[in-house]
Amino acid sequence: MAWLGPEEWQAVALSLRVAGWAVLCSLPLGIFTAHALARWEFPGKQIVNGLVHLPLVLPPVVTGYLLLLTFGVNAPVGGFLKDQGIVFAFRWSGAALAAAVMAFPLMVRAIRLSIEAVDPNLEQAAATLGASRLWVFGTVTLPLILPGILAGAILAFAKAMGEFGATITFVSNIPGQTQTLPSAIYAFLQVPGGESAAIRLVVVSVIVAMAALVASEILAKRIAKRVAGG
Amino acid sequence: MSLSVRLNHRFDGLELDVAFEAPPGVTVLFGQSGSGKTTVINAVAGLLRPQSGRVSVDGRTLFDTETHSWLPPHKRRLGYVFQEARLFPHLTVRQNLSYGRWFAPRDGQGTGEDFDKIVDLLGLGLLLDRRPALLSGGEKQRVAIGRAVLARPQLILADEPLAALDGPRKSEILSYFERLRDDLALPILYVSHSATEVARLATTVIALDGGKVVRQGPPTQVFSDPSFAPAGVRSVGAVLEARVACHHDDGLSELDAGGVPLFLPHVNRPLGTPLRVRIAAQDVMVSLNTPTGMSALNVLPGTVGAVRTGDGPGAIVSIDTAAGRVLARVTRRSVAALNLSPGVACHAIVKTVAIAPEDVSGPSNARTSHNKPLKIRQN
Structure with missing residues (x-):
């Protein structure tokens, strides 16, 4: 990508890294949460459901500020984590955290829908054949919801790539540290003559998003065919 | 194997109150829909948690609400x-078949052999992939x-494993269950609302109605009771036990039922094979005199045992013959006209062609590939 300047390339690479880690780390929790919401009955289920979806309806800036209040180095959780050597605030890992939180509702929603589409009778049959809950999930539910997991992951990745409000509030806009693609576009638009760099980044954004969608479509079709045994 | 069941469960307006002991063999829970049969089997499987009760298999307690023990289904x-x-x-079919084996306790002996035998027994060889x-x-x-x-x-x-299948498939799958019973000696608890299935398969019938056990015993005994019609009058029919006596050239098989000849459409079994023949009550006519000049081949002399009349125009007459007890469904008008009452001598008449192949059953047609019973480890 010779036509990207080093600063622009830095933003693209950072965004890919942030979005990749955000999805990778939140995926197990996303699957667990989706399964709990789809299949289990427990007290406070509606509260959990509300909390999961909160980032979708809150202004992103509010979410970012809440993250700062929780994970800032002087905040209770952030302070504790700092003692363990983990710092989120104003680091790329913080950008990943913000992206993961913002993308979480979309991920959980997609996976939950696919879990609800799995016939519970199949899971029951697996149990009568000797499979414990965990085995039923691993051998029946999980393979059947792979397309849904893939869809959720891609959706979350796209959302994470484009996350702006919460990120800039939580970890600011430090080139090479926390300046993701959208923050970079924003920054370029603030300086005179930055339009051409901004346009190049916009093109990159579109290419990445399209590639993700096409890849997920192809993979989902392949998995669905395998799962349905067509 | 012995299965011991005691259940109390109240749901959807039905109060289930069931207790029975099932001896080895095939135990059929028989009754109309809503009689609670599926609830019983699901409680045994652990898919439903009954309000109170106890179930044990061979002395192993699956659950007991008194001691608060509960084994999860798996x-x-x-x-x-x-x-x-x-x-x-x-x-794939192969992976589906292997699924449960993977969780079964492994003792390392003959597991591959079992797989091939079962695949052969159920004719699955060509479907595996x-x-x-x-x-x-x-x-x-x-x-x-x-x-x-x-x-x-x-x-x-x-x-009800046959409920989703069409007629010929029903009969085919039923014959596979007969093989499990005869070739593998596997104990089976089977839920059904079909008298034909019960008569063919059951060692023991547990008849349920409104959540209660109304009859239990061997099918010949349970079905010979004229007051027993848990699945509607069409399901009424006695079960006779007979042996193949002779195959005739004109496509008929002659059975010996307690000394009385029974003519059936050809039964593809060797001479001497013990068979169960279900004779639907609505296919039986009653005559006081020895009938002559008549096409029906089966005439069983006997005496009226009991007459049961309900609200409708029909009545069920039980006739004790040398072949066993036969039930006939006739009109109340005929009962009055013939003056049928206990002790009256009469003849039960059954058309040969009225006895359908599904109503005749015996030991499963063991294939030549496994003449001796298969041994599947039971523990």
Whole structure:
């Protein structure tokens, strides 16, 4: 990508890294949460459901500020984590955290829908054949919801790539540290003559998003065919 | 194997209150829909938690509400064949069959042999690499049976496994259950509302009505009771036991039922084979005199045992013959005209062609490939 300047390339690479880690780390929790919401009955289920979806309806800036209040180095959780050597605030890992939180509702929603589409009778049959809950999930539910997991992951990745409000509030806009693609576009638009760099980044954004969608479509079709045994 | 069940469960306006002991063999829970049969089998399987009760298999307690013990379904070691096959769509037939084996305790002996035997017994050899989506209804149900058997269960549970199949498939799958019973000596708890299925399969019938056990015993005994019609009058019919005596050239088989000849459409069994013949009450006529000049071939002399009349125009007459007790469904007008009452001598007349192949059953047609009973480890 010779036509990207080093600063622009830095933003693209950072965004890919942030979005990749955000999805990778939140995926197990996303699957667990989706399964709990789809299949289990427990007290406070509606509260959990509300909390999961909160980032979708809150202004992103509010979410970012809440993250700062929780994970800032002087905040209770952030302070504790700092003692363990983990710092989120104003680091790329913080950008990943913000992206993961913002993308979480979309991920959980997609996976939950696919879990609800799995016939519970199949899971029951697996149990009568000797499979414990965990085995039923691993051998029946999980393979059947792979397309849904893939869809959720891609959706979350796209959302994470484009996350702006919460990120800039939580970890600011430090080139090479926390300046993701959208923050970079924003920054370029603030300086005179930055339009051409901004346009190049916009093109990159579109290419990445399209590639993700096409890849997920192809993979989902392949998995669905395998799962349905067509 | 012995299964001991005691259940109390109140739900949806039905109060289930059931207690029975099932001896080895096939125990059929028989009754109309809503009689609570599926609830009983699901409680045994652990898919439903009854309000109170106790179930044990061979002395192993599956649950007991008094001691608050409860084994989850996956620890019960039961093979459940559901109404619909419930095969795993993402696995091949081979993987589906192996699914339960994977969780069964391994003792390392003859596991591969078992697989091949069951595949052979159920005729699944050509299907192994297919996906469930490409199988017919009957094939799916065969795979489901194999999958349940290969999980090395202590007991097979089957909840109306033929309900989703058409007529010829029903008969085919039923014959596979007969093989499980005869070739594998697997104990089976089977839920059905079809008298034909019960008469063919059952060692013991547990008849349920409104959540209560109304009759229990061997099918010949339970079905010879004229007051017993748990699944409607059409299901009424006695079960006779007979042996193949002779195959005639004109396509008929002659059976010997306690000294009385019974003529049936050709039965493809060797001479001497013990058979069960279900004779539907609505196919039986009653005559006071020895009938002559008549096309029906089966005439069983006997005496009226009991007459049961209900609200409708029909009546059920039980006739004790040398072949066993036969039930006839006639009109109340005929009962009055012939003056049928206990002790009256009469003849039960059954058309040969009225006895359908599904109503005749015997030991399963063991294939030549496995003449001796298969040994599947039971623990």
